[in-house]
Amino acid sequence: MSEPAARLDLRHLSKSFGGIRALHDVSLRVAAGSVHALLGENGAGKSTLVKIATGLLQADAGDMLLDGAACRFTSPMQARRAGVVAVYQDPKMFPHLDVAENIFMGQYRTGPGGLIDRAVMYRAATALLRTIESDLDPTALVAGLSVGEVQFVEFARALADRADRVLFLDEPTASLSPAETGRLFRVIRGMRDAGTAVVIISHRLEELRDLVDTVTVLRDGGHVVTAPATALSGAEIVRAMVGRTLSLVAPRPAPTAGAETRLAVRGLTLAGSFDDVGFDIRAGEIVGMFGLVGAGRTEIAQALFGITPPDAGSVAVDGRAVAPRSPRRMLAAGLAYVPEDREKQGLVPSLSLRLNVAATVLDRLARWGVLRRAREVALAVRSIAALAIRTNGTEAVVSSLSGGNRQKVVLAKWLAIDPKVLLLDEPTHGIDVGAKAQVHAIVAGLAARGVAVLLISSDLPEILAMSDRVLVVAGGRIVARFDADEASEVGILTAASGLREAA
Amino acid sequence: MSATAAPRSDRLVFAMLQGRVFGVAAFLVLLCLGFGTASRNFLTVSNANTIALNGAILVVVACAEAIVVITRNYDLSVGSVVALSSYVGLDVVRRYPEAGPILILAPVLIGTACGAFNGFLVAVCRLPSVIATLGTMSIFRGLAFLYAGGHQIDPKDLPPWVAATVGGHVLGLSALVLLGFAIAVLAALGLRYLSVGREIYAIGSNPDAAPFYGLRSERISFRAYLICGTLTGLAGFLFGGRVSYVVPYLAQGLELTALAAVVLGGISVLGGSGSVFGAALGALTIATIENGLILLGASEFVRQFIYGAIIVLAVITDAVVQQRVRVLLKARRQRVRAA
Numbered sequence: 001m002s003e004p005a006a007r008l009d010l011r012h013l014s015k016s017f018g019g020i021r022a023l024h025d026v027s028l029r030v031a032a033g034s035v036h037a038l039l040g041e042n043g044a045g046k047s048t049l050v051k052i053a054t055g056l057l058q059a060d061a062g063d064m065l066l067d068g069a070a071c072r073f074t075s076p077m078q079a080r081r082a083g084v085v086a087v088y089q090d091p092k093m094f095p096h097l098d099v100a101e102n103i104f105m106g107q108y109r110t111g112p113g114g115l116i117d118r119a120v121m122y123r124a125a126t127a128l129l130r131t132i133e134s135d136l137d138p139t140a141l142v143a144g145l146s147v148g149e150v151q152f153v154e155f156a157r158a159l160a161d162r163a164d165r166v167l168f169l170d171e172p173t174a175s176l177s178p179a180e181t182g183r184l185f186r187v188i189r190g191m192r193d194a195g196t197a198v199v200i201i202s203h204r205l206e207e208l209r210d211l212v213d214t215v216t217v218l219r220d221g222g223h224v225v226t227a228p229a230t231a232l233s234g235a236e237i238v239r240a241m242v243g244r245t246l247s248l249v250a251p252r253p254a255p256t257a258g259a260e261t262r263l264a265v266r267g268l269t270l271a272g273s274f275d276d277v278g279f280d281i282r283a284g285e286i287v288g289m290f291g292l293v294g295a296g297r298t299e300i301a302q303a304l305f306g307i308t309p310p311d312a313g314s315v316a317v318d319g320r321a322v323a324p325r326s327p328r329r330m331l332a333a334g335l336a337y338v339p340e341d342r343e344k345q346g347l348v349p350s351l352s353l354r355l356n357v358a359a360t361v362l363d364r365l366a367r368w369g370v371l372r373r374a375r376e377v378a379l380a381v382r383s384i385a386a387l388a389i390r391t392n393g394t395e396a397v398v399s400s401l402s403g404g405n406r407q408k409v410v411l412a413k414w415l416a417i418d419p420k421v422l423l424l425d426e427p428t429h430g431i432d433v434g435a436k437a438q439v440h441a442i443v444a445g446l447a448a449r450g451v452a453v454l455l456i457s458s459d460l461p462e463i464l465a466m467s468d469r470v471l472v473v474a475g476g477r478i479v480a481r482f483d484a485d486e487a488s489e490v491g492i493l494t495a496a497s498g499l500r501e502a503a
Numbered sequence: 504m505s506a507t508a509a510p511r512s513d514r515l516v517f518a519m520l521q522g523r524v525f526g527v528a529a530f531l532v533l534l535c536l537g538f539g540t541a542s543r544n545f546l547t548v549s550n551a552n553t554i555a556l557n558g559a560i561l562v563v564v565a566c567a568e569a570i571v572v573i574t575r576n577y578d579l580s581v582g583s584v585v586a587l588s589s590y591v592g593l594d595v596v597r598r599y600p601e602a603g604p605i606l607i608l609a610p611v612l613i614g615t616a617c618g619a620f621n622g623f624l625v626a627v628c629r630l631p632s633v634i635a636t637l638g639t640m641s642i643f644r645g646l647a648f649l650y651a652g653g654h655q656i657d658p659k660d661l662p663p664w665v666a667a668t669v670g671g672h673v674l675g676l677s678a679l680v681l682l683g684f685a686i687a688v689l690a691a692l693g694l695r696y697l698s699v700g701r702e703i704y705a706i707g708s709n710p711d712a713a714p715f716y717g718l719r720s721e722r723i724s725f726r727a728y729l730i731c732g733t734l735t736g737l738a739g740f741l742f743g744g745r746v747s748y749v750v751p752y753l754a755q756g757l758e759l760t761a762l763a764a765v766v767l768g769g770i771s772v773l774g775g776s777g778s779v780f781g782a783a784l785g786a787l788t789i790a791t792i793e794n795g796l797i798l799l800g801a802s803e804f805v806r807q808f809i810y811g812a813i814i815v816l817a818v819i820t821d822a823v824v825q826q827r828v829r830v831l832l833k834a835r836r837q838r839v840r841a842a
Contacts, residue, residue: 144835
């Protein structure tokens with residue numbers, strides 16, 4: 001390709017986080033007036049790429065050219081002034097302010113005396129919203145808008161700043177209704193025709209077919225293929241996205257057939273999140289749950305654990321029905337939940353390993369209501385040995401440990417209660433390869449001892465390597481079920497992204 | 504996603520958020536009727552005048568406090584700032600009688616300096632605002648005592664323009680009351696029509712979003728403290744001009760009354776929402792309660808109890824309303840999504 005300089009030209013970008021390679025030598029050229037799809041599994045490096053291009057992150061290596069001129073952004077605002085904007089799935093808005101105020105925040109046009117002319121502001125907002133076919137009331141509070149509506153406010157904002165040289169859209173259709181999606185696509189076409197370079201990050205390639213000119217697929221932080229959209233079939237794209245190899249997974253023996261059912265879930269429903277979810281997990285079984293971001297996996301796990309009680313449905317542990325109304329009750333029933341956000345929900349990072357591990361079993365460690373330090377220390381020592389936690393001792397502050405070791409502390413905390421059912425939400429997200437294998441071994445060991453494990457993960461190779469059965473969630477429903485021997489990356493990803501017959 | 508044909512719950516949400524000020528006003532009217540029935544002296548022109556005069560200064564301090572609370576911070580030092588700016592400021596006025604009314608700037612600028620120090624601690628040093636201003640509450644009060652050294656200022660020693668300003672009348676209305684009203688109006692207009700006003704709401708509403716809009720939160724919260732200090736300094740001047748002796752232990756506990764007024768006026772302690780008019784009405788309500796209780800012969804302790812109860816009740820009301828609003832908004836979002 002040696003045509004005139006592309007609108008956006010990213011050259012050989014690399015970025016690592018604490019030894020984990022998020023992006024490695026990725027290049028991307030986007031022409032003005034074109035729509036480019038950036039595809040890849042979770043963790044393929046798409047978001048990292050966008051964050052670098054919009055100044056939220058700094059690349060370790062590589063260059064960025066905008067209309068042929070080298071540039072490097074150190075803040076989102078700087079990128080925006082240069083005309084490069086990203087609209088995220090969870091837009092950053094000021095909920096207490098109205099639509100027009102959000103559109104113009106940071107660059108109010110002021111009249112004499114530095115006063116904001118509100119009439120002008122509302123007229124300008126209405127005009128902007130009309131160009132993107134939105135009939136939103138500019139005086140409506142943003143707090144009351146749906147995610148889809150908020151995205152349209154973000155578009156209006158991008159237009160208001162004339163930040164329309166490069167527009168990144170992160171999973172723009174994930175939370176839109178079909179009507180909104182149609183409108184969004186018309187807006188994108190309009191912007192493309194006006195000369196904007198649009199980059200859409202998505203999993204849902206099928207619905208983007210008619211819109212996209214060029215497709216780039218990333219995998220494991222590396223570039224796989226860039227081709228005209230018409231040159232690749234859906235199946236070819238899926239094959240390019242998958243095919244990662246996961247080393248270091250301990251092979252597990254198949255669970256004993258006919259083991260009794262540990263966890264039985266029927267008709268679990270939470271309005272707006274998921275609908276009629278039902279499955280069983282037997283003792284010693286690991287059931288993988290795969291789904292794209294926003295499919296409702298975490299919501300299902302949190303409802304099961306009673307954090308956000310479901311509207312309907314039943315849960316039984318070892319045949320005894322238990323209503324998931326509070327985490328306390330689910331704990332008593334023998335469930336444990338390892339959340340995705342371990343820093344905020346799984347740990348008390350400023351306390352020692354000993355106190356974190358003891359947190360779930362304080363009453364058992366106490367005598368006459370007074371905590372016995374010796375028992376706490378003994379528990380911590382046992383946990384460190386059992387899970388091979390690398391630490392300076394029981395009193396090490398958890399925030400000083402590495403990601404993998406922090407995750408082991410979370411596991412240790414739950415193992416202390418001897419759970420019957422373990423719900424794992426992205427247990428190896430963001431931890432290095434070695435620790436990942438150790439976590440896998442721990443989980444496999446637990447299953448061997450009869451614990452029923454629900455493994456929620458966006459990591460396809462992990463799901464395939466660990467699971468005895470796989471559930472695929474999309475749009476809040478279980479859309480496919482596979483046994484281990486019939487599960488394949490292509491089959492699972494096809495089901496999860498709503499592709500019909502790609503494989 | 505048609506917001507033009509707003510369904511019922513939309514309007515309800517709007518009414519609940521906008522109606523907070525009317526709610527306080529309605530409460531104030533009920534209160535007046537109650538006190539009026541209980542005491543014959545309550546519903547008189549002269550008593551209304553007393554309430555307005557007593558309330559005017561609290562209105563100024565409540566507006567000042569409100570601006571800081573909207574940014575998700577607190578200022579617990581306002582009572583001490585009133586004492587310091589009042590004593591030191593009026594002492595300067597007393598020493599230079601020939602300088603004239605320009606010296607009203609002395610207490611005002613002392614307030615500004617105190618606000619700048621608070622802003623420095625909270626916005627620049629990033630100390631939690633409750634702790635930082637709890638500290639400066641003692642520091643400013645201590646400075647006032649140190650400066651006074653056991654003395655007090657007799658208003659008779661002050662130049663006549665002080666009494667003329669604080670006790671004067673314009674077009675038959677008390678200058679003090681007009682000033683309180685003007686400040687509430689100016690603060691409300693500034694928050695609505697100046698960029699910094701909208702930014703004050705913005706950083707209180709969602710501090711995490713600020714960098715994406717090129718807003719510098721620390722600068723904005725610093726300015727909020729600066730405005731708060733300046734207005735509080737002005738309140739110090741007014742306060743000193745009205746008391747029989749200016750002493751360093753003036754306005755003890757005013758921070759609590761001001762916070763009560765702010766919360767009562769419907770300003771969310773979680774930041775981002777509420778109007779200074781609400782705070783002003785809250786201040787008037789508290790002045791009314793104080794006046795009514797005194798007329799009814801209630802003791803100081805009973806009044807303390809009632810202020811505390813008001814704060815708690817107002818926060819509970821706030822929580823209930825916010826919860827209700829959240830439910831309505833969620834219902835709306837789901838409807839939009841389903842449409």
